[in-house]
Amino acid sequence: MFEQDESKNIDSILIQIWIDLGHGALKGRHPYHTPVLATQGENGPDARTVVLREADFTRRRLISHTDIRSPKVRDLRRHQSVAWLFYDRGGNTQLRILGSARVLHNDERARERWEASAARSRECYRAALAPSTPASSPTPPQPLECGFENFAVIDCQVESVDWLYLQHSGHLRARFTWQDDQWQSSWLAP
Template sequence: MTLEEALRAAFAALEAGARLRHGAFHTPALATIGRDGAPALRTVVLRGFDAATRCLAIHTDCRSAKYAELIADPRAVLHGYDAATRMQLRLAGRATLHHDDAIADAAWAASRKTSRMTYATAWTPGTALPAPPAAPEDPVGGRAHFAAVLLRFDHLDWLLLDPAGHARARFDWAADGAMAASWVAP
């Protein structure tokens, strides 16, 4: 395997994850810096990937801790693992938040009704409740709480766990888009 093949495999996995609901990279973990300075990790749904801009798209509730954490510090890491291929990806970059703009409007319009329902609840994510709430019946009110998050990564760590020998590569992009790639010890 070459570095170019490793990068192509990583990008193909991300494209499939954004497109296929049951794809291995459809529900990666997103790490942010919590308000207390500690790492904060949660599973997200990968909604889009643009290889040309190295942008990953996810959605969130603008009332969530995740949203507040990304406002305070936009640095984030996305982690995914495909057990079938034994490929792990770690992508680090900066997030931009889109709540009341054309990017958020387009993401909302492209969302399924069931996804929109998530944002229509009256409660802020993390609110203590006496029992699980009933699902909202109308997603329209959810738009006010919906935000699109675009994570543009400038670092990609690719790892392949192989019984014949693990392989790991690092890809870094400079501000001008120039890429540096190297094999590193697993």
Template sequence: MEHAPLPPFHEDLAAAEDALWRLLAEGVERGRSAFHTPSLATVDAAGRPRVRTVVLRAAERATGTLRIHCDRRSDKAAELAARASCALHAYDPESTVQIRIEGTAGLHADDATAEAAWAASQPMSRVCYGIDPAPGTPLPRGGAYAQPDAEAALTIGRPNFCALLVRAERLDFLYLDRRGHRRAGWRRTEKGWTGTWLAP
């Protein structure tokens, strides 16, 4: 049985960096991409790690910045306001690529960044920010919450909406292949990104 040719990034560090950002960009555009819904890890007030699935809304290679959205009433918003350190993780079983990102998140609720993100949001997404009570609130039964319609969400949901901009500080790219795994890492420096191969 013949194996598919190894990808260019198998022996080329620059190609691995290109692949990492290409996959993130595809994750923004393609809802079925494994990189569309990475996991976001934060640290709570007691120092315990917390993780949840988010939707990747933007990935800008030039600035090393990723954008996700959240409800400003949520635990993750409070955790990031108190401690900006965070991490993102995604794995695609089809391409056998794992991407990990470590960095710091800034919350944008009442500025141009938030306004542009809100304006570009789909009506269905806006409805989520108008749900009452706030995310994580205990309920007496499963359906004991109110959800606005799309029109009402424009006014009810907007005050609860915020954009999170994650400034990447470390990137990790792992490709799994029985002929030889390849792992690469990059760190942000004053001169830009510095990359190296890593033991898998």
């Protein structure tokens, strides 16, 4: 969250954004825990809520988990460009983050993240039906034995962050773009 006196220093804003994203990844009740991830689908844009699993400032990474069988994976394999949308109502802040995502599946990093996942989270990947498969009943069929084979990691490298901070004394907006191996920052009209 931003302290009033911090909000005019553009460099401290970017650091605070990544601190907040880190909290979002770790804390289930944090407003940044469940962002919207938008992809380019076969028939146009598509968007859905996901859980933010990791935010790494130094590597410019946002990480989420998904089912390899889900339509968004097909989208990501065609178009790597993604948009993330975060909204912190209490903190009056919106983040629009653009990046390039790849899907990790059945490799060492996917295995590490699978091992570190809670049993409850792993359950989702044991579903016998692929996500979005038309089903004849709301009751799921017998789950699969393991689930790792369906587990995938969405690994997104962040290219830009658009920050909007709402306040009565005048909204603030800034954009941070990764260019020439460093963050370039600029104020925008809100």
